[in-house]
Structures are given as C-alpha cells and as structure tokens.
Amino acid sequence: MKKATIQLETLTCPSCVLKVENAVKSVDGVEKDSVNVMFNASKVKFDFDEEKLSVENVVKAITSVGYEVKKSQVKDR
Template identity: 35%
Template sequence: MSKVTLNVEGMSCRACVNKVEESVGQLNGVESVKVQIPEGKVDVTFNDSTINLADIKGAIQNTGYEIKEDIDKEDGSACSCCS
C-alpha cells in the first residue's frame, strides 16, 4: 500500500468533499480517501500495483479541482515546510 497527500485547490464545502471522495473512492485499488478542506489536502491510500498516482490525480482533476503538489507521507520524511 502507498499513502500520499495531495494539495488540492478549490475545495470549499461538503459538496466538494463528497465529489472528490466519491470520484477517487470508486477507483479500483483505492483503499481510502479523506479530504481535509481547511488544509486543502486529500489523503489517499492505494494499492500501487493496481492503480497509479496519475490516475488518482486525473480523477480529482476531472471533478474540477487543481492539484498543486504532492507530499509523500509513506515514510514520514517529507513535510510541506521542507520541500
């Protein structure tokens, strides 16, 4: 399993959360999706042998939101203030 946090712009309400979580959550290989509106982040846990990150990003972009950058949280060494 891989875990990633994506910085996503344009999400502002519960409808945004539902749209993103539904779109990404229905992808084969995605185990969990959690949108954090105040931080503008989407946490995704997925099976990287089933789905790739580009497909996940595409699903978010297809819902109308822009992805700014990735923060890989899998090993805990990356943080937004150090990149």
C-alpha cells in the first residue's frame, strides 16, 4: 500500500468535498476508508494499492468531475 496526498484547486463549498471524495472512492484500488478530503487545505489524502492503479488514475477521476489538481505526492505507508 502507498499513501497519496493530492493538492487541489481551492475548494469553495461542502458539496465540492463530497464530489471529490466520491470520485476518489470510485477508483478501484483506493482504500475507501482512508479517503480524507480536507476542505480548508484543499487536499485529499488516501491509501491505495500500487499494483492496481497509479495516482494518475485518481487524478483523472478528480479532473473528470471538474476540479483542477495542482500537484500529487506518493509515499510508502
């Protein structure tokens, strides 16, 4: 398992948090219980199985629901 942190564009409303959270959770290989979208920091943190997906898959899921990704960081758990 790897741990990822993705910096998003500024989140402006609570429904933005829900949309991003649902997009991340919809990606196969993401540990659903680990997903944490931080409204004030405009970040999302989650654990994922690097054998099933790369962080790019999650970035695409986030951008597909209309949010810009500023940067992403992956590290070992």
